[in-house]
Amino acid sequence: MTMSQRVVLCADDYGLTEGVSLGILELAGRGRISATSAMTNAEPWPRLASDLAVFRDRIGVGLHLNLTTGAPLGPMPTLAPDGRLPTLQQLLRRSLLGRIQESEVRAEIARQLDAFERYLGGTPDFVDGHQHAHVLPVVRRALLCVLAERQLAGRLWLRDPSDRLGPILRRRVSLRKALIVHGLATGFRRAARSAGFETNDGFSGFSPLDETPPGRVFRGAFKDLGPRPIVMCHPGYADAALRRLDPAVESRPAEMDYLASDAFAALLAERGIALVPSPR
Numbered sequence: 591m592t593m594s595q596r597v598v599l600c601a602d603d604y605g606l607t608e609g610v611s612l613g614i615l616e617l618a619g620r621g622r623i624s625a626t627s628a629m630t631n632a633e634p635w636p637r638l639a640s641d642l643a644v645f646r647d648r649i650g651v652g653l654h655l656n657l658t659t660g661a662p663l664g665p666m667p668t669l670a671p672d673g674r675l676p677t678l679q680q681l682l683r684r685s686l687l688g689r690i691q692e693s694e695v696r697a698e699i700a701r702q703l704d705a706f707e708r709y710l711g712g713t714p715d716f717v718d719g720h721q722h723a724h725v726l727p728v729v730r731r732a733l734l735c736v737l738a739e740r741q742l743a744g745r746l747w748l749r750d751p752s753d754r755l756g757p758i759l760r761r762r763v764s765l766r767k768a769l770i771v772h773g774l775a776t777g778f779r780r781a782a783r784s785a786g787f788e789t790n791d792g793f794s795g796f797s798p799l800d801e802t803p804p805g806r807v808f809r810g811a812f813k814d815l816g817p818r819p820i821v822m823c824h825p826g827y828a829d830a831a832l833r834r835l836d837p838a839v840e841s842r843p844a845e846m847d848y849l850a851s852d853a854f855a856a857l858l859a860e861r862g863i864a865l866v867p868s869p870r
Contacts, residue, residue: 594862594863594864595819595861595862596863596864596866596869597624597812597820597821597863597866598624598625598650598790598819598820598821598867598869599623599624599625599823600623600625600626600627600652600718600820600821600822601617601618601625601822601826602718602823602824603627603629603824603826603836604626604628604629604638604654605630605632605634605638605639605654606632606659606826606832606835606836607632607634607826607829607831608638608829608831609826609829610827610829610832610842611638611642611826612826613825613842613843613846614626614825614826615641615645616850617825618649619645620850622849622850622865623649623823623825623865624649624650624865624867625649625650625651625715625716625820625867625868626642626649626650626652627652627653627654627716627717628642628651628714629659629660629720630653630654630656630663630703630705630706630709631656631660631661631662631663631705632656632659632660633660635709636705636709639709639710640709642710643710643711646710648867649867650716650868651710651715652718653706653716654719654720655699655717655718655723655724655733656702656719656720656723657669657675657681657698657723657729658677658678658681659721659835659836660835661674662675662698662701663698663701663702663705664698664701666694666698667694668691668694669681669690669694681723681726682726685726685729686726690729692731692732695728695729696732696735699732699733699736703736703740713745713746715747715868716746716747716748717733718748718751722751722774722775724748724749725750725752725771725775725778726774730778731781733748734782734785737785738786743785743787744787747787747788747789747869748778748787748788748789749789750778750782750790750791750793751771751772752775752779752793753768753772753792753816754792756814757792757794760813760814761813761814762810763796763798763807764796764798767796767798768794771796779791788869788870789869790819790820791816791817791819791869792816792817792818792819793819793822794811794812794813794819794821795820795822795823797823797845799838799841800841804844804849805848805853805857808823808857809857812857812858812861812863818870819869820869823849824842824845825845825846825849826842827842827843827846828840828842
């Protein structure tokens with residue numbers, strides 16, 4: 591009997607907007623995703639959390655640590671002096687130059703964790719990062735410190751957005767983006783495991799956010815999987831709020847349509863893939 595390949599298919603950005611969140615809930619209800627991560631600093635989060643709570647026993651639900659979109663949950667006079675979080679490019683530059691106050695980042699991570707627990711009534715199953723900011727210098731150290739202070743080692747897992755170079759090169763989708771994130775995430779898995787946190791082993795799902803057919807994106811994403819892989823996705827309905835907040839707009843309904851399709855079900859069957867809520 592052929593063994594199934596266990597894969598976490600995680601829809602990022604729950605809470606970002608009403609439309610994105612509704613799309614994620616619909617896919618969760620149809621069994622077409624197995625995890626989602628929530629942006630708890632997003633304005634809609636308090637009113638959308640109860641809808642997600644219904645699925646906590648069916649899918650993995652994590653914290654989507656956000657340091658690049660919208661407003662922080664508390665004062666960050668150095669990183670967000672005007673009350674708005676920096677762009678990814680600004681955060682990346684400052685983190686690489688060591689111009690981030692770790693204490694500020696630690697405080698905001700704690701606030702976003704608190705907002706998750708306040709509205710969902712428990713610890714997240716995992717933590718990842720919007721635009722993979724959780725692996726950046728200073729930010730990764732701050733994250734591991736906050737989680738250690740809360741004694742969460744062994745209770746949740748962390749997303750490692752890197753993969754081996756061979757699979758990245760063979761997928762041939764969003765190659766430049768995947769290689770950049772691979773480089774930025776160097777050492778993250780080792781640091782996480784040294785601190786007592788499990789991680790995935792294998793990561794894919796980078797999308798060019800253009801008119802590339804979602805079928806091609808996901809056929810590549812489910813290729814050359816690691817032993818404990820995560821495939822990320824960004825489905826949802828495109829609404830006015832999304833157009834103000836995020837560059838991924840029209841690609842989201844296209845991804846959603848594909849993930850809900852018979853073609854995606856056939857891909858899973860063809861590859862012998864079982865969607866699971868955790869890589870553990």
